Amino acid sequence: MTKRILIIDDVEYILEFEEKVIESIKSEADFSIVIDKASTILDAKELVDLNTYALIISDMNLPDGSGTEIAKYATSKDESTRVAALTIYPQRYEKERAYFDAFFKKPILPSVFKENLRLLLGI
Amino acid sequence: MKISEVQAVLGTLPLGAFVMDEELNVVWSNHYFDTQFFLKEYKKTNVASFNFIESEESMIDLFSKAFHAPKPWSQEHFCEMSCGKHYHCNISVHELDEVHVLVYLQRSVDVIEQCDDLLKTTRYDHVTSLVNRSYFLELLGEKLLEHNKNKSSLSLLVLDFDSLDDYDVLFTSTDDETIFIELKNKIQEVVGDAQLFGRMSTSKFAIVYEDIVSTVEVEKIAEEIIYLFSEPILVKGHLSYVELTIGVSLYPVDTGNARMLLHKAEHSAAAMQNIEPNSYSFAHKLPEQNVENVLQISTDLPSAIEKEEIYFMFQPQYCHETQRFCGAELLARWEHPELGFISPEVFIPLAEQTGMIRAVTMKAFIEAAKLFKEIEAVGIKNFSLSVNISPSVLLYGDFLEDLKFFMENYEMIGKPLYLEVTENDLARNISKMIEILEEVRAMGILIEMDDYGTGYTSLQYLSKLPIDTLKIDKSFVRDIDTNKHQAVLFKAICEMSLALGYDIVAEGVETKGENLIVASHKKVRVQGYYYARPLLKKPFLELIQKKLQ
Incomplete structure (x- = not known):
């Protein structure tokens, strides 16, 4: 079985960082993981149209809008997609909670992020 | 009853009331009616314009019937309130005089509870049911007005459970919030006479005591709370230890403003986190600072x-033996878009207090990894990079795991990476530091002791510390070419360090004379303005490719 993960962030080093953290827990899973990356909502929507994602991790503050937009779009296409938000200020998005499975606080650190990924992916 | 009497009695009551005449014109209405049944812009001059009552009859028919019916007259209807919700209301009409009637609109009890619930969500924290930050400030403001009138004082305590700040919220599980309810219950054990108790943020609670104002009494309460949390709390069947610091501000000693009073207590609590966990501090005992700026800096740090x-x-380091630059120290700088340049002496301690220092350090590691690649790309070998590391980062539970992740995933194995720890930080918790630094070295990372000579490391400890390099503080380097005592001290430190097997970096070399003396000591690297100030990446890469005589 393969689980596809989409990570969305407009800051290049954070995107690379997230990718490395996901790569580092790959060996713990009894399924294979494929990672896609996007820096804008537009790019992310194109990828959502093309693929089925087990998990989407999106920054909330993207250049062309909010992470909530991609959360709504992805879950309307596939209800089983789990969506996590990454934000510096989780308390600012109380009203958007319903669209996400989790809110992760930025800046992320490997140990904490790994643990949250394990929970979301059921590893 | 006269209309003026109705106004006096019903003006501020929490039920809708208005007076209408025979033409169904609304001649008066109370505040509750205006705000709860109407949107602001809506005209309410005649009942014909009412659209909040759900009835099969027109409003004119309904109220004409009521006007002429025997009094008191009443009917039940659903009404749409201005908050957008529909509630069951009793509409009753009472005779005032020959040409006016009084109309009451009252929600049924269960409906009132629903509205109270709505109020609760805006004023109370949904996890602990304590008042939230904004309502706390509102109530505190009211209390300060009273105390100002009575010329009395009050104390505000902020309990900051900093270690819980990185607590991520997994909405799939309600268990995640259990710990905060446990904290609240535990605090409630000592709150006792407190007049106000609220939750200010994820990990901060605030308590106001109006009758306890002497510092001795407040100290006693703070100590009691700290003692309470010296024992583990039970969360999800597991015993967990939590760390807290308490900040205390006093009215009117510290400020007369509710918001500032809270900020000062929060700032005091945060300031203690790095100095001494499980302790308390009074705001007026902290050095004077621009609190507003400090708060903005703390808030803006993560972004x-x-x-x-x-x-x-x-900042490059020069090696006399090879006549080349052989290393560099990474130095964090902050250019704030509004406040301009913020000194690291200001933002690093704040980052330590708020836990953000771990993210700054991780960013420094990533920057070092990137720079190693760029240095190799221009053909330079054996070039070391040093990253400053705060004791709060080293002592953080997940540090070694995060460091291991960095080394393994950023192609850092075998790279000459140094972690710089100041002498004083090492000495503060020496046995624990030795334990952690040994694990760091086992990953192939080198350790530098920064500011050597300014701290209190005994020579006995120095030989036991797991360090590779001593950076001799600039105060021992200054004037070594003109001051005999300085020169003797510098020579002694160099000889002792080399005998113990440590490499040496002389910091703060600024003049040709100082550099000549340092050059006479073998194996001593030089860092200082004589060779280069801290540089941005481009000029730095250009400089280190040059061979200097």
Whole structure:
């Protein structure tokens, strides 16, 4: 079985960082993981149209809008997609909670992020 | 009853009331009716314009019937309130005089509870049911007005459970919030006479005591709370230890403003986190600072890292033996878009207090990894990079795991990376530090002791510390070419360090004379303005490719 993960962030080093953290827990899973990356909502929507994602991790503050937009779009296409938000200020998005499975606080650190990924992916 | 009497009695009651005449014109209405049944812009001059009552009859028919019916007259209807919700209301009409009637609109009890619930969500924290930050400030403001009138004082305590700040919220599980309810219950054990108890943020609670104002009494309460949390709390069947610091501000000693009073207590609590966990501090005992700026800096720190407002400069180290630059120290700098340049002496301690220092350090590691690649790309070998590390980062539970992740995933194995720890930080918790640094070295990372000579490391400890390099503080380097005592001290430190097997970096070399003396000591690297100030990456890369005589 393969689980596809989409990570969305407009800051290049954070995107690379997230990718490395996901790569580092790959060996713990009894399924294979494929990672896609996007820096804008537009790019992310194109990828959502093309693929089925087990998990989407999106920054909330993207250049062309909010992470909530991609959360709504992805879950309307596939209800089983789990969506996590990454934000510096989780308390600012109380009203958007319903669209996400989790809110992760930025800046992320490997140990904490790994643990949250394990929970979301059921590893 | 006269209309003026109705106004006096019903003006501020929490039920809708209005007076209408035979033409169904609304001649008066109370505040509750205006705000709860109407949107602001809505005209309410005649009942014909009412649209909040759900009835099969027109409003004119309904109220004409009521006007002429025997009094008191009443009917039940659903009404749409201005908050958008529909509630069951009793509408009753009472005779005032020959040409006016009084109309009451009252929600049924269960409906009132529903509205109270709505109020609760805006005023109370949904996890602990304590008052939230904004309502706390509102109530505190009212209390300060009273105390100002009575010329009395009050105390505000902020309990900051900093270690819980990184607590991520997994909405799939309600268990995650259990710990905060446990904290609240535990605090409630000592709150006792407190007049106000609220939750200010994820990990901060605040308590106001109006009758306890002497510092001795407040100290007693703070100590009691700290003692209470010296024992583990039970969360999800597991015993967990939590760390807290308490900040205390006093009215009117510290300020007369509710918001500032809270800020000062929060700032005091945060300031203690790095100095001494499980302790308390009074706001008026902290050094004077621009609290507003400090708060803005603390708030902006997390986004500054991401937006790269916090960046790194590189101070080269020169090696006389090879006549080349052989290393560099990474130095964090912050250019704030509104406040301008913020000194690291200001933002690093704040980052330590708020836990953001771990993110700054991780960013420094990533920057070092990138720079190693760029240095190799221009053909330079054996070039070391040093990253400053705060004791709060080293002592953080997940540090070794995060460091291991960095080494393994950023192609850092075998790279000459140094972690710089100041002598004083090492000495503060020496046995624990030795334990952690040994594990760091086992990963192939080198350790530098910064500011050597300014701290209190005994020579006995120095030989036991797991360090590779001593950076001799600039105060021992200054004037070594003109001051005999300085020269003797510098020579002695160098000889002792080399005998113990440590490499040496002389910091703060600024003049040709100082550099000549340092050059006479073998194996001593030089860092200082004589060779280069901290540089941005481009000029730094250009400089280190040059061979200097």
